Amino acid sequence: DAGVIQSPRHEVTEMGQEVTLRCKPISGHDYLFWYRQTMMRGLELLIYFNNNVPIDDSGMPEDRFSAKMPNASFSTLKIQPSEPRDSAVYFCASSQIPGQPNTEAFFGQGTRLTVV
């Protein structure tokens, strides 16, 4: 397996534009997580899915953020409209049963988003 695949790796966009980040989890993993990483706030869990169903979206900062998982092999995180303060590295991660032995969370390489 190629691991968790995210696209794009880098995204530069103008304030007000819509941004869509994409993630392909590892096959067989039932859980998918979206994280945001900044120097100021560290690693923040935005939302996670179990079997394609959103379980906890309490970390989503505001209504401008939305996430979907239409099937087991694909998820998107959308920001509309984007703002400069959204600039960060966004990670997608997947795992089997979290917190259980031998079920670590595997991270994708991240999308570095810059909103100018």
Place this chain on the structure above:
Amino acid sequence: GENVEQHPSTLSVQEGDSAVIKCTYSDSASNYFPWYKQELGKRPQLIIDIRSNVGEKKDQRIAVTLNKTAKHFSLHITETQPEDSAVYFCAASPMDSNYQLIWGAGTKLIIKP
């Protein structure tokens, strides 16, 4: 809810010396404590984890200790090497969190040659 504090924020050690990073947590129901390593510009990767029914776990040069009474756990790296330079994150998972890893703020470890 759970809160995880991690210290120090930056740690600089001489190559070959040991490094210790400490985390404290607030929720006594937390039962899973992983450590992730993130090299510059790369993704976080699990290096070791420990569950609440174990006091210590080792894997070659790295070890993690857990003190449930004091609610703290530590990462120990012995015989440090240049490739150990990275940011290390601890995390805790409360049993009743319906899974949510609560992350520490990270420690930047610098290995001086």
